[in-house]
Amino acid sequence: MDLFKQVRHGVIVSCQALPDEPLFGSQIMARMAAAAAAGGAVAIRANTGADVSSIKDTVDLPVIGIVKRSYPDSEVYITPTEKEVDELIAAGADMIAFDATRRRRPGGVTLEGMVRYIKAKGRLAMADVSTLEEALYAESLGVDCVSTTLSGYTPYSPQIDIPDFQLAEKAAAALKVPLIAEGRISEPSHVMRMLGLGVHAVVVGSAITRPQLITKRFTAAAKRSISIHGSESKS
Numbered sequence: 001m002d003l004f005k006q007v008r009h010g011v012i013v014s015c016q017a018l019p020d021e022p023l024f025g026s027q028i029m030a031r032m033a034a035a036a037a038a039g040g041a042v043a044i045r046a047n048t049g050a051d052v053s054s055i056k057d058t059v060d061l062p063v064i065g066i067v068k069r070s071y072p073d074s075e076v077y078i079t080p081t082e083k084e085v086d087e088l089i090a091a092g093a094d095m096i097a098f099d100a101t102r103r104r105r106p107g108g109v110t111l112e113g114m115v116r117y118i119k120a121k122g123r124l125a126m127a128d129v130s131t132l133e134e135a136l137y138a139e140s141l142g143v144d145c146v147s148t149t150l151s152g153y154t155p156y157s158p159q160i161d162i163p164d165f166q167l168a169e170k171a172a173a174a175l176k177v178p179l180i181a182e183g184r185i186s187e188p189s190h191v192m193r194m195l196g197l198g199v200h201a202v203v204v205g206s207a208i209t210r211p212q213l214i215t216k217r218f219t220a221a222a223k224r225s226i227s228i229h230g231s232e233s234k235s
């Protein structure tokens with residue numbers, strides 16, 4: 001089935017753990033993807049070829065692949081070069097997501113060249129952007145969809161701790177290709193609001209798949225409670 005029909009109005013779950021996170025490991029991420037599938041996820045977003053291939057072996061859902069890799073000469077770290085694209089293609093990613101900001105990429109690789117490369121390999125291209133201008137430019141290059149992933153993570157986009165509803169609304173209205181809302185969607189009400197703004201689908205990551213951060217929301221609430229009610233409360 002057409003991937004965009006399959007994910008329309010659904011929740012894509014980002015299953016990612018970096019080496020310094022407690023759930024790091026491809027088998028664990030595959031179990032996480034299975035849990036997301038059981039909860040009704042329409043697709044999975046995953047980091048590294050190893051995680052993509054282990055998830056593909058475990059769940060029958062489309063997988064959007066990225067490789068987070070830092071190079072010394074660039075701030076771009078989400079699928080920065082063709083090398084990472086090759087790793088994701090070898091792993092069987094259905095769509096390749098990549099940083100589509102206009103920042104300098106490592107080793108003279110260009111954004112235009114990245115889109116050409118992914119399309120020449122016959123894969124779907126998802127442009128991770130931080131502003132409306134980047135969204136429109138990425139569309140003009142021929143990407144298959146745009147995602148708000150990087151809003152809040154470039155110095156020139158709004159530094160807010162809620163999802164960028166404004167960007168999602170504007171980009172959904174301005175683009176012809178599907179707009180995917182991603183970044184800090186942490187409540188079911190955020191999902192409803194995003195879909196109401198006309199986005200094609202939403203990606204939820206940390207709020208589902210990073211238990212150390214989920215735990216922190218609760219432990220912070222406990223600390224706040226003590227600071228309000230004091231430690232001498234009845235119980």
Ligand SMILES: CC(=O)N[C@H](C=O)[C@@H](O)[C@H](O)[C@H](O)COP(=O)(O)O
Pocket residue numbers: 014016066078149150153182183184185203204205206207
């Ligand atoms: C900025 C960046 O590196 N974002 C990454 C992109 O794949 C992931 O670390 C996020 O978890 C993902 O975008 C989902 O967002 P959230 O975890 O906020 O629901």
